Amino acid sequence: MSDIATPGTTADEHGHDSGDLELPNGRPAPAPLPHEPRRADVDPKAARRAERQVSTMFLLASLLVIAFIVAYIAIDKNVVIALPVIGTMSASNLALGLTFGLAVFLIGAGAIHWAKKLMPDVEVVQERHVLESSPADREEAISVFDAGAQESGFGSRKIIRRTLITALALFPLPLVIILRDLWVTPTDSPSPNELLSETIWTKGERIVTDGSYRPIRPEDIPVGGLVNVVPASLEKVEEVEGTLNARAKAASILVRMTPAEIRSQQGGSAEEPWDVHGILAFSKICTHVGCPISLYQQRTHQLLCPCHQSTFDLADSAKVVFGPAARRMPQLPITVDAEGYLVARSDFQEHVGPSFWEQGSS
Numbered sequence: 164m165s166d167i168a169t170p171g172t173t174a175d176e177h178g179h180d181s182g183d184l185e186l187p188n189g190r191p192a193p194a195p196l197p198h199e200p201r202r203a204d205v206d207p208k209a210a211r212r213a214e215r216q217v218s219t220m221f222l223l224a225s226l227l228v229i230a231f232i233v234a235y236i237a238i239d240k241n242v243v244i245a246l247p248v249i250g251t252m253s254a255s256n257l258a259l260g261l262t263f264g265l266a267v268f269l270i271g272a273g274a275i276h277w278a279k280k281l282m283p284d285v286e287v288v289q290e291r292h293v294l295e296s297s298p299a300d301r302e303e304a305i306s307v308f309d310a311g312a313q314e315s316g317f318g319s320r321k322i323i324r325r326t327l328i329t330a331l332a333l334f335p336l337p338l339v340i341i342l343r344d345l346w347v348t349p350t351d352s353p354s355p356n357e358l359l360s361e362t363i364w365t366k367g368e369r370i371v372t373d374g375s376y377r378p379i380r381p382e383d384i385p386v387g388g389l390v391n392v393v394p395a396s397l398e399k400v401e402e403v404e405g406t407l408n409a410r411a412k413a414a415s416i417l418v419r420m421t422p423a424e425i426r427s428q429q430g431g432s433a434e435e436p437w438d439v440h441g442i443l444a445f446s447k448i449c450t451h452v453g454c455p456i457s458l459y460q461q462r463t464h465q466l467l468c469p470c471h472q473s474t475f476d477l478a479d480s481a482k483v484v485f486g487p488a489a490r491r492m493p494q495l496p497i498t499v500d501a502e503g504y505l506v507a508r509s510d511f512q513e514h515v516g517p518s519f520w521e522q523g524s525s
């Protein structure tokens with residue numbers, strides 16, 4: 164790269180100004196530190212070693228992109244693995260994240276290593292003045308750029324250039340490959356409609372607090388209160404299946420109002436009401452696009468989804484009173500067991516979660 168010297172100054176062979184630069188306050192600028200050549204600048208062996216390191220990183224990035232594609236095709240999306248500290252997670256997601264993340268990292272690390280070890284190590288000083296460059300300056304800039312491109316070795320270091328081009332050419336493939344999910348419908352797995360039609364709530368299932376799995380008695384919930392709850396069996400189910408599906412579908416809320424405030428419910432009779440002394444249970448998953456909800460306004464009995472402001476009146480069968488949701492929040496029928504703890508009477512009687520899955524369902 165050609166050195167650029169400030170007008171009125173000269174540059175030595177390393178590109179250092181010989182002086183005369185001024186700071187905006189009129190004081191002389193401090194002299195630059197003496198230039199220290201890098202090992203690769205003076206030792207051809209070190210330069211070749213750096214070249215090998217850079218190309219190895221680009222090559223590994225290419226292999227990781229191929230591994231991403233293989234993992235996407237080969238690993239069953241329902242396989243869940245348990246990891247220390249992190250817990251359970253999808254094996255497919257883990258493999259895709261690791262391979263793609265490492266490929267990005269290696270391309271970035273290779274480029275940085277190349278720049279630090281092999282590209283010209285020249286300090287350049289350029290004075291800032293009028294923003295628009297003159298034609299002569301532009302021509303000079305182009306010639307500097309061309310010289311820089313030559314000196315960077317992009318043309319002469321073939322192995323780096325080829326491995327970089329290979330890595331960059333393969334890099335967009337994962338983005339294209341995963342688009343396949345937009346038009347391929349899995350035939351051997353249940354449809355979203357089927358998946359959302361049942362949860363792990365069953366008759367007699369204890370209702371426990373989310374997180375601490377503590378069973379709940381009616382007297383634990385004050386009027387106006389809201390508790391996030393899950394089925395007691397979720398703890399065991401998660402150990403076997405992971406946290407992905409069961410929790411997402413079964414997550415619920417309990418709210419309490421005075422029985423006189425309840426205007427309607429989604430089911431039940433005088434003998435078998437779906438509430439317990441004004442305690443009502445609803446799915447926690449918004450019927451719009453599935454955000455978890457627990458913003459409850461005690462005075463109006465309205466449940467507000469923070470994502471797109473759908474609002475449901477829990478005192479009136481959880482009907483939609485505002486927002487884009489097209490369907491009420493499903494109610495879970497509840498009662499108390501022989502020991503006085505809240506339990507489910509059955510599973511939800513309607514699909515939980517986003518309503519759009521119902522479209523085109525069987």
Ligand code: FES
Pocket residue numbers: 449450451452453454468469470471472473486487488
């Ligand atoms: S997800 Fe609840 S309003 Fe959109």
